[in-house]
Each structure stands twice: as C-alpha cells, then as structure tokens.
Amino acid sequence: MQAPKWLNIERRPIPSGRTIFAVSILAIVAALIVMGIFFATYGVSPIRAYGSIIGGALGNWSGFSETLRRMIPLLLCGVGLTIAFRALFWNIGADGQLLLGAVAATGIALFSGLPGPLLLPAMFFGGFAAGALWGVIPAVLKVKLGINDVITTLMMNYIALYVVLWLIHGPWRGPSMRGYAYTDMFPLSARIPTIGQSHVHWPTLVLGIVLAIIAYIFVNRTRSGFETRVVGENPHAARFAGISTLKTVVIAMLISGGLAGIAGVGEVAGVHYQLLDPTQISMGYGFTAIIVAWLARKNPLAVIVTSFFFGVLMAGGDVIKVNLGLPYELINVFNGVIMFFLIGSEVFMNYKISIRRH
Amino acid sequence: MGWESWVISTLARALAYGTPLLLGTLGEIYAERSGVLNLGIEGMMIVGAYAAFVVTYKTGQPWLGVLVAAVVGGVFSLIHAFASITLKANQVVSGLALTMLGLGLAGVLGRPWVGLPLFTPFNRITVPILSAIPIIGPGLFTRQCILAYIAMLLVPIMWYILFHTRIGITIRAVGDDPATADSVGINVARVRYLCVIVGGIFAGIAGAYLSIFYRPAWTAGMTGGIGWIVIALTIFAFWNPVYGLVGSYFFAALYFLAYRMQNLMAPSILKAMPYVFAILILILVSRGTLQKRMGAPRALTLPYTRGEE
Numbered sequence: 122m123q124a125p126k127w128l129n130i131e132r133r134p135i136p137s138g139r140t141i142f143a144v145s146i147l148a149i150v151a152a153l154i155v156m157g158i159f160f161a162t163y164g165v166s167p168i169r170a171y172g173s174i175i176g177g178a179l180g181n182w183s184g185f186s187e188t189l190r191r192m193i194p195l196l197l198c199g200v201g202l203t204i205a206f207r208a209l210f211w212n213i214g215a216d217g218q219l220l221l222g223a224v225a226a227t228g229i230a231l232f233s234g235l236p237g238p239l240l241l242p243a244m245f246f247g248g249f250a251a252g253a254l255w256g257v258i259p260a261v262l263k264v265k266l267g268i269n270d271v272i273t274t275l276m277m278n279y280i281a282l283y284v285v286l287w288l289i290h291g292p293w294r295g296p297s298m299r300g301y302a303y304t305d306m307f308p309l310s311a312r313i314p315t316i317g318q319s320h321v322h323w324p325t326l327v328l329g330i331v332l333a334i335i336a337y338i339f340v341n342r343t344r345s346g347f348e349t350r351v352v353g354e355n356p357h358a359a360r361f362a363g364i365s366t367l368k369t370v371v372i373a374m375l376i377s378g379g380l381a382g383i384a385g386v387g388e389v390a391g392v393h394y395q396l397l398d399p400t401q402i403s404m405g406y407g408f409t410a411i412i413v414a415w416l417a418r419k420n421p422l423a424v425i426v427t428s429f430f431f432g433v434l435m436a437g438g439d440v441i442k443v444n445l446g447l448p449y450e451l452i453n454v455f456n457g458v459i460m461f462f463l464i465g466s467e468v469f470m471n472y473k474i475s476i477r478r479h
Numbered sequence: 480m481g482w483e484s485w486v487i488s489t490l491a492r493a494l495a496y497g498t499p500l501l502l503g504t505l506g507e508i509y510a511e512r513s514g515v516l517n518l519g520i521e522g523m524m525i526v527g528a529y530a531a532f533v534v535t536y537k538t539g540q541p542w543l544g545v546l547v548a549a550v551v552g553g554v555f556s557l558i559h560a561f562a563s564i565t566l567k568a569n570q571v572v573s574g575l576a577l578t579m580l581g582l583g584l585a586g587v588l589g590r591p592w593v594g595l596p597l598f599t600p601f602n603r604i605t606v607p608i609l610s611a612i613p614i615i616g617p618g619l620f621t622r623q624c625i626l627a628y629i630a631m632l633l634v635p636i637m638w639y640i641l642f643h644t645r646i647g648i649t650i651r652a653v654g655d656d657p658a659t660a661d662s663v664g665i666n667v668a669r670v671r672y673l674c675v676i677v678g679g680i681f682a683g684i685a686g687a688y689l690s691i692f693y694r695p696a697w698t699a700g701m702t703g704g705i706g707w708i709v710i711a712l713t714i715f716a717f718w719n720p721v722y723g724l725v726g727s728y729f730f731a732a733l734y735f736l737a738y739r740m741q742n743l744m745a746p747s748i749l750k751a752m753p754y755v756f757a758i759l760i761l762i763l764v765s766r767g768t769l770q771k772r773m774g775a776p777r778a779l780t781l782p783y784t785r786g787e788e
Contacts, residue, residue, distance in 0.1 A: 211571050262758075266765035271518060271571060272711045273761070276754040279704060283751035291745055408579065415572060450586030450699065457522075457580025461558065464568035464576070 136470040141418055148466035152459035159454065165445050177440025178433040184440065186319035189326060190392065192432030194219065194384035196329040198410035199417065199424040200336050201380035206419050207340065208373035209353040210260060214274025215381040216407025217281035220399055221255040222248035222382025223389040224285060227293070227304055227396040230311035237310030244311060244386050252382015253375045255281065260374035264367045278407070285399040293396060304396040313391035322391025332380060336421035349373055381407065412460050483614055489732050490618030495693065497731035498627040499685040503709035504716060504723040505637050506681025512641065512718055513674035514654035514778040518574025519559050521706025522581020523679045527552040527686025529585040532697040533592060539599040545626070545687045552683020553676045555581065560675040564668050567782035578706065586699040593697060600695035601625065624692045626684070637720040650674060654776035657783040667783050682706070711757040715764055718776065730756065
C-alpha cells in the first residue's frame with residue numbers, strides 16, 4: 122500500500138544498536154498495554170495482574186526458581202534459533218527437536234547400561250545428536266529438494282510428539298508405573314543436580330549461557346558464522362562467493378536442532394526424571410523460543426536476557442492462573458500480541474518515518 | 480464385508496475430512512497467488528470454529544454460524560494483511576503470530592463453552608437420485624454436509640476466476656511481478672489485502688464446518704493441525720484449485736485408510752501418519768524447477784515497495 126501523502130517513509134541504511142533497543146522496548150510496552158486492556162475486560166485490574174506476575178515470578182525463591190527453570194529450555198532453543206534464522210532457515214520445529222533430545226536421553230538413561238559417571242555426558246551428547254538429526258532432515262530437504270522448511274519442521278514436531286506418545290504407551294512404558302503412561306524413573310546417576318529442592322538444574326543453565334557466548338563468537342568471529350550470515354542476507358552473493366548453501370544450512374541446523382535436543386535432555390534429566398506426556402515435557406518451549414530469538418534480534422547473547430524475560434512471563438502465567446483464576450491460554454494471546462508488535466515495530470527500525478510538510 | 484464397503488467408507492470419510500482441508504486450501508491458494516504466505520490458517524480456522532459454535536448455539540441457526548465465522552475469519556486475517564503488506568513485516572513470523580493469537584484467543588474465550596452439546600448442528604443431507612448410484616451414491620452423496628458440496632462447486636469457480644478472468648490475471652501478476660503490475664496501474668496492496676481476506680473467509684468457514692458439523696461441540700485446539708496441512712496441500716496443489724481438490728480428498732482418504740489399519744499398528748504411530756504423508760507428498764512433488772513452471776508465485780513472501788527491488 123502506498124503510504125498516505127502526509128507520511129514520509131525512508132529506508133534507514135542500518136539501524137543503530139540504540140534504535141533497535143529503544144524500538145524493542147517500546148514494542149514490549151505496547152504489547153503489555155494491550156494485554157492490560159485484555160486483563161481489564163476480564164475483570165482483573167491490569168496493575169494487580171502484572172503485580173502478581175512479577176511478584177509471583179521474581180518475588181520469592183520458589184517463584185524465581187520456576188522462572189529459571191522455564192528460562193533454561195527457552196535459552197537453549199532460542200540461541201539455536203538465532204543461528205537458524207540467520208541462515209534464513211525457518212526452524213519452527215524446535216519443539217520436536219527438543220522432544221527427540223528427551224527421547225535419546227531417556228533411552229541412554231534407562232537402557233544403555235553405561236556406568237554412572239559416563240551416563241550424564243552420554244545423555245547430553247545423545248540428546249544433542251538426536252535433536253541435530255531431527256533438525257538436519259528438513260535442512261537437507263530444503264536445500265536439496267527445495268521443500269518448504271516451515272512445513273517440514275512443523276510436521277516433524279507432530280511426528281516427534283507421536284513418537285514420544287508411542288514410546289510411553291508402548292515399548293518404554295515403565296513396569297513400575299502401575300500402567301500409567303510414563304517410563305520408569307531415571308537412576309540417580311542419570312539426574313542433573315539441582316539447586317536445593319527446586320527444579321533449577323543449574324549445570325544445564327550454565328551450559329546454556331556458555332553456549333550463548335560460544336554462539337555469539339561463532340556468528341561474529343568465525344568464517345562459518347560469517348558464511349551463515351551471507352547465505353541468510355544475500356543468497357546470490359553467497360553463491361557468487363562460492364559459499365556452499367547446503368553446508369551452511371546444515372551446520373546452522375545441526376546447532377539449532379542440537380541445542381534444542383540439549384534442552385530436551387535438561388527437561389527429562391533435570392526436572393521430570395522420566396519420559397512422560399510430550400505436552401508436559403515441552404509446554405510449547407520451541408514456539409516461545411521463536412519469539413525469544415526474534416526479540417533478541419537474532420543476537421545469541423541477547424537471548425540470555427530475552428529468555429529470562431519469557432521465563433518470568435511463563436512462571437508468572439502459572440501464578441495468575443492459580444491466584445486470579447485467569448486461563449493459562451492468556452500466555453498464548455500475549456505471545457501472539459507481542460510478536461505482532463515486534464514485527465510491526467521493525468518498520469520503525471528499517472524505515473525512518475516522519476510527517477511531511479508541504 | 481467386501482471391498483465395496485471399504486470403498487464406500489473411504490469415499491465418505493475422504494469427503495467429510497477433506498472438506499475443511501479443501502476450504503482452507505482454496506483460500507490459501509488465493510492469498511499465496513497474490514504473493515502473501517499466510518501461516519495463520521490454523522489461527523483463523525480456530526476463531527472461525529469458535530465463532531460459529533457460539534453463534535449457532537445461541538441462535539440455533541447453523542447458517543448464521545457459518546456467516547459469522549466467515550466474517551470473523553476475514554477480519555482476523557486483516558491483522559496479517561496489515562503486518563505483512565502495509566508494515567512489510569516478515570510473513571513467516573506474522574503468520575505464526577496470527578496462529579498463536581488465534582489459538583490463544585479462542586482458548587480463552589471458549590473456556591465457558593467447553594463440553595456444551597450443540598443441539599442444532601448442520602443436518603446430514605442425502606442427495607436425491609445421485610445417492611442411488613451404486614458405491615458412489617452411498618459414498619459421496621449420503622449423510623454429508625451441504626458445505627462439502629458447496630466447497631466442491633467452488634473449485635471450478637475459483638479455478639475459472641484465477642486462470643480465465645481479468646481478476647485472476649491481476650492476482651497472479653501481483654504475485655509474480657508486483658513492480659510490473661504496479662506500472663500498469665494495478666493497486667498491488669489492495670489486491671493482496673483482498674486475497675488475504677479471501678483466505679481468512681475460507682479458513683473461517685472451514686472452522687465452522689468443524690465445530691458445527693464435523694464434531695458439533697467446542698474444544699480448545701479442535702482444529703488439531705488441519706491449518707498446517709492446508710499449507711502443505713497448497714504447495715502440493717501447485718497453487719491450483721483443481722489440484723487442491725485432488726490433494727485434499729487424497730490426503731483425507733490416506734488419513735482414513737491409515738486409521739482403518741488400527742489392528743496392524745499402534746494408534747500413536749497411526750496418528751503420526753498424516754504428517755509423514757505430508758512430508759512424503761512434498762518430497763514427491765519437490766522438483767524445484769517443476770514447481771516454478773507449475774505456478775509457484777515468484778514474489779511469494781516478498782513485500783512490495785514502489786521503487787525498491
């Protein structure tokens with residue numbers, strides 16, 4: 122649509138870091154205001170709602186530990202997605218890759234017979250490999266056959282979900298679980314240590330932060346990372362420069378799928394200690410991580426901040442569900458709203474908008 | 480129980496389950512032909528399903544439910560249109576956001592309606608004369624929904640408009656080469672807006688079919704991924720309504736046949752089959768050059784700004 126005559130829209134060359142930050146904050150504030158109106162129509166004062174979200178998620182240790190617990194998978198999936206999105210690969214399948222990581226970790230924990238000290242490292246490697254495999258299949262299908270990545274990664278989410286369901290209802294159903302659809306509990310040596318009685322499996326959190334830093338270095342300081350950006354930003358230039366799209370996209374998806382797989386390891390080995398219903402393992406982390414990565418403007422380091430922010434929202438969402446009787450789906454509404462404000466705000470980043478004088 | 484009963488039940492289920500797929504696909508074909516990928520089908524479908532259920536429940540009028548679902552689907556699609564056309568936002572992200580928003584809104588608003596029985600769903604109709612044809616009669620013309628036949632009738636109409644009228648040429652021009660379309664005086668943004676709205680209307684009607692006929696009740700997430708299969712079918716159909724019909728019924732038939740294999744396979748594996756099929760089908764039709772020749776809109780997902788290439 123051509124803009125109205127009184128508006129002047131000019132493309133900005135490259136937005137500065139400060140512009141990006143300011144615009145992102147404004148987008149979040151706008152989304153929070155819209156959600157506030159939503160709360161109000163639900164008969165809950167927005168101040169009270171936000172008060173309980175913040176108080177519930179940050180005000181005491183049990184709330185804060187829930188925030189950190191939600192942050193861990195969002196961080197790992199989000200960091201991976203920044204790399205995939207940079208290669209212009211639309212990985213909508215982090216949820217499925219996470220589940221596959223959980224499956225691999227469970228298989229190793231329960232059936233590998235590895236001695237105790239080797240168990241956890243093997244589970245992390247296995248989870249990475251399984252998630253990476255699940256991520257690489259759509260990468261190869263896209264580059265080799267031109268098959269739409271959004272579709273394949275999405276479909277593979279569903280396939281992963283049913284694989285988990287099949288395992289817990291069938292071959293892996295725990296003999297000691299009295300017919301319930303869970304696997305047996307992991308042996309103690311296959312459990313990631315947590316802080317006190319909380320669900321904060323801190324080694325995974327530390328690993329996530331370290332991986333965010335490594336990913337940042339990868340993107341900004343290595344040849345492979347540079348090639349990822351070229352493939353994403355200018356495929357023609359990439360071909361001209363002899364950069365292999367296949368190799369680049371496959372590497373990006375190895376990382377993206379692999380990190381989501383590690384997130385899955387963390388969920389089963391750090392929180393649940395068994396494989397259980399897929400909706401309880403993931404709770405949509407893979408989808409929320411898309412917003413986490415987008416809000417971080419594809420910067421792996423910024424994901425540390427944005428994943429924490431969404432950890433607060435998820436933990437706070439649980440609190441308002443219990444305390445204020447608001448439906449949990451509100452968090453989906455919020456996710457949708459904030460995503461629209463984020464992408465909508467990009468017009469202010471990439472274009473300079475002013476009112477035209479005659 | 481001979482082969483006839485298998486054929487009859489497969490035909491009947493292909494038509495019943497294929498109809499929402501077909502409706503969604505017809506709309507998405509128009510949106511994508513104009514150059515706008517809308518991944519929000521699932522979201523538009525679920526708000527349509529919700530709206531149709533509530534209106535039909537309150538008024539007892541299924542047709543009014545369909546009408547309102549169409550309007551709600553169309554209005555809801557405007558969010559995506561505004562973001563991706565006016566604001567030139569990324570279409571993938573915007574579509575995903577629309578799905579999240581739709582699933583969330585319908586989940587929240589639908590909370591009080593869960594589990595209520597719908598007393599006035601669409602009647603199952605049996606077409607006179609045609610239903611007497613052996614096999615095809617009981618398969619395709621017995622106890623189906625009127626919307627199934629409307630969807631079928633829309634196929635040749637939508638095909639004719641797209642390929643044999645000025646409107647269709649305009650839509651395809653906008654989706655293939657917006658700069659040239661613009662230079663001959665076509666309002667690119669207006670065409671794209673209208674096509675996205677058409678997509679929303681169709682998705683809304685598909686949702687209505689689900690909530691007031693297919694399973695006349697409201698449950699959160701009752702669209703169950705149909706919207707995503709529509710996105711795959713649109714590619715499978717090479718952006719052509721006729722192939723959209725073939726693909727929708729074919730997919731629905733496969734889905735049903737997999738279901739009939741219950742005793743051969745675990746239910747979870749069976750439920751994964753549609754998604755495996757979708758990927759396999761895309762692999763089968765995946766020759767990139769073929770896709771281009773067969774109609775992939777060249778400017779799909781690309782926003783248009785005058786003077787910028």
